[in-house]
Amino acid sequence: MADPGGGAWLAYDSLAVPDQTTSGLTRYRPVGEVRDGVTHDPIPGFGLTCHVDVLLVRGGEFHRPAAGGPIAESAAACYPRVAVDGQGVLWLAHRTMRQLPFGDYLAHVAVRAHVGADWSPPRLLPASDGTCSELSLRPAEQGVTVLYHGDGHAERHLAMLRGHMRPDAYATGEEALRREHLRLPSTERMAAGGHVGEGLVTVSTLRSDHPARPTELVAVVSQERGHEPVELAVGPRDHRPVGWPPNGDGAARQLFWGDLHRHSNVSRCGAGLDIGTDDHYRFADDLLGCDFWALTDHAENTSELNWHHLKKLANAFYRPGAHASLVGFEWTSFLYGHYNVIYAGDDGPIFSSVEAETDNPSKLWERLEPHEALTIPHHPAAWVYPTDWSYRHDRFLRLVEVFQACTGSYESDWCHRQYQDALAPGASVQDALAAGQRLGFIGSTDHGNGAAYVGVYSEKLDRASIVRALSERRCFAATRRGIVPELRVGGASMGEEVTLAEGEIPPLVFGAVGVSELSVVQLVRDGEVVASSQRAPSGRARLWVPLDLQLRSHDGGPRDMTGQLSIVGDATVVPTEWCQPEVTSIHATSVMWSTALPERYGKRYRPPGVVNIGVTIEGSAKALVTVEAGGVALRATLAELNAGCTSDARAEGCEIRARLGVGGLTGMGTTSWLVQADPGILRAGSWYYVRVIQVDGEAAWSSPVWVD
The missing domain is CATH 3.20.20.140 (Metal-dependent hydrolases)
Known part of the structure; x- marks a missing residue:
């Protein structure tokens, strides 16, 4: 937008989006980053801060309105627009996001005028609630004209709440609340009243409530500084097949x-x-x-x-x-x-x-x-x-x-x-x-x-x-x-269906290639692990027990699942380089974790939830292992846990379960592994797939092969 005094005004926004090259909320973290007393939040602080700003470019120099820096908004919704009216007043228009009950969001058009040394409070334009579609801002002799689209999202959402959430819904029990929510007819929560349709295009004209004054400017000083390196999710592109591509049909892929x-x-x-x-x-x-x-x-x-x-x-x-x-x-x-x-x-x-x-x-x-x-x-x-x-x-x-x-x-x-x-x-x-x-x-x-x-x-x-x-x-x-699982049944690969002739026993091959050290590669048949790379270290007289713990809160149960595993006797926790995000402390004879399960619908409903912790213990059969969380305690000797049966302890609304499984993610000493499995594993009427887990918790799952 041209400035009457020369130069051009630019409007822009900036937004930092964290953790985008990681694999998300359940990713493991290095043991060296574990800190005592840090609570894991399974739903981290929602919302991103978007900064909206304007600059005047004049004669090779940059100037900003003297308004205390960029405007902080809840999130980016569309590109901001800037204009200068015939009286020299600077105007800024953008969409600002607002949260509705039960978590839905909408974007209103907000318009501000720069008066002297500050921006005016935002004016939310009528009928602008709805989508994140772009807007148009045009200067007039006194004020601006804004063209924008809205779809009535807020009104439909609130009408849905008024019409379908009974006043006594929360008094009918948590399961009833859930069912009440799911029973909403064609105005389900996400839809907030139905398909948004075409909506309306509106033209609004605004004038400043204050006398026109020149916009006070401050120079933007360029500061040369190095940028922190950005960790990319991948290296150079390479489309060559990695590992063992499924080409049993001879096609080049x-x-x-x-x-x-x-x-x-x-x-x-x-x-x-x-x-x-x-x-x-x-x-x-x-x-x-x-x-x-x-x-x-x-x-x-x-x-x-x-x-x-x-x-x-x-x-x-x-x-x-x-x-x-x-x-x-x-x-x-x-x-x-x-x-x-x-x-x-x-x-x-x-x-x-x-x-x-x-x-x-x-x-x-x-x-x-x-x-x-x-x-x-x-x-x-x-x-x-x-x-x-x-x-x-x-x-x-x-x-x-x-x-x-x-x-x-x-x-x-x-x-x-x-x-x-x-x-x-x-x-x-x-x-x-x-x-x-x-x-x-x-x-x-x-x-x-x-x-x-x-x-x-x-x-x-x-x-x-x-x-x-x-x-x-x-x-x-x-x-x-980069993590690539492999599964072959004869000439068939992942995703295919195989019909075995009478007496036919084709070779069964499974494996994986990782981007870091592998921890375990498993072959799953009908939901059960029937072959695995996982082996206890040889030449040891002590028990090696990979435990998978599950801390389960039932419908309406406790939210705080903070707890610990402790060992009394001749046994220790096998050290690993990575651990689950809930873990807050790891020592030779104990593991501690801290987490809070989410509440939904304005914290009025506590759905069931689980926290899974993997730990491997090496030691004497008589060592006593205690697991505590949610007011429940499970106690068993290492011999009892090693027997292979599931152990559990229950209390009202909560339980702890333990079984032999993957445990702590110890390394295989290699980034690739391939083996021909026992052909006796194959049977008609079953489905098979490969699960691979690296020591850092990153994983992959092949599509199944069905054997008919």
Whole structure:
């Protein structure tokens, strides 16, 4: 924007997004960083601080209004705009995010005038609540004119609360509260009243309430300083197959990495953790090294204008052979689960779970019939919104998101890096496989808080090839780019189905390649580990006991699961270099942890939750091990724990369980491992997959092979 006195005004925002090259909330941390008394918060402080600022560029120099520095806003919602009216008054317009009851977000248009030495308080414009769409700011002789879009999100949300949350709902018990929430008809919480539709475009004119005065300026002094190095999630791009690519059919394929589940601020439900749409694409390509990528904003919170913009961006960033940006959205139902819809082409309609025509998975698939697409459920075992696995579709339902950086793993109860709410009965990934669903595995991210990946073996890096490879389940999930699991049954590889002839016993090969030292590689059959790289050190007379502990709070149970494991007698904790994020202290005869399980719906509902701790103990059979948390204590000798049976201790609302498992993540001394397993492991009617865990807790899961 030109300044009457010469030069040009620029408006911009800056936003720091932490932890984006990590694998999310459940990531392990170095033991050297463990500090006594630090409580692990499974849902860290929500919201990002965005700084909005303006600069005057004149004669090669930079000046800022004398207003005490940039304006701190709750989160970035759209690009700010600046204008100078005919009276010389400086104006700034931007969207500011506000939180609604139960965590939804909306973005209002806020306008400020710079009067003398300070900015005026923000004016929130009428009918501007809704999406994060861009706005236009034009100067007038006295004041400015603002053109913007709104969709009435706030009013619909509040109407939903008034109409469907009874005043006595909280007095009917916690389970009743949960059911009341899930029973909301077509105005579910996320949708806040239905698909946002087209909304309204409004023109507002504003004038300053104060006499015009010249804007006081301060010079911006350039300070030369070195920048801290940015840790990238990946090194140089290398699409050569790493490890043992699945090419049993003789086809030449490459390994590509991507993320099929990302939200921008269009979704308005990530507690201010999600950046803008344009930034996401650059972030994916430049920082995370993603070869393919999908922004999957919630259909229920996406306007037709947003959807047009999202498709346009995906097509603008699509570069076949270099980067395959995919068109997609999230279909979000609190009754049947959350699905990401990924199109193979450059266009497609958007469908909402709150519209009667697409309010369950079967109706969604019916509407998708003319299109080449995939529907991929995620966080299937989430307690509040589990996936209903009674719905099946061999064409559209081919994959499941087993791990997401935003939360953790939903592989099964008591799994590696299980998220604390992954307890919905019959809804985990293993539950789905046991029920007959034939699903390949992917990893992805969801909202902020890190990054996770899907590795895909594809002939080419273009939309059609990537979606075809995903549909054929030639893929795996990984918490970090570069970890590659391998599974072969004869000539078949991950994602394939094998029919054995009578008496046929094909070779069974499994293994992995890691980016750091491996801790364990496991072969899973029908939910049970049937082969593993894990071995107790040889030549030791003392017991070696890898323990997996689970601290479980039941519905309405305690939130504080702080506790400890202590040893009395001739035994010690086997040292490791990495530990779970909840751990606050590790010594030779004790491990301590601190965490608080989340509360939902304004802290009025305490859903079930778990905390899993892995520790390996070496010592005498008579050593006594005590585990305490949540007012419960479990005591057993090392011999009893080593017997292989699950031990548990219970109290009202809480229990502690212990079993033999992976334990502390000790190293295998190698970054790659491959073995031919006992062929007797194979049996018809079973499914198999590989789970690999590094010493730093990073992991990968191959898609299954089904043996018929």
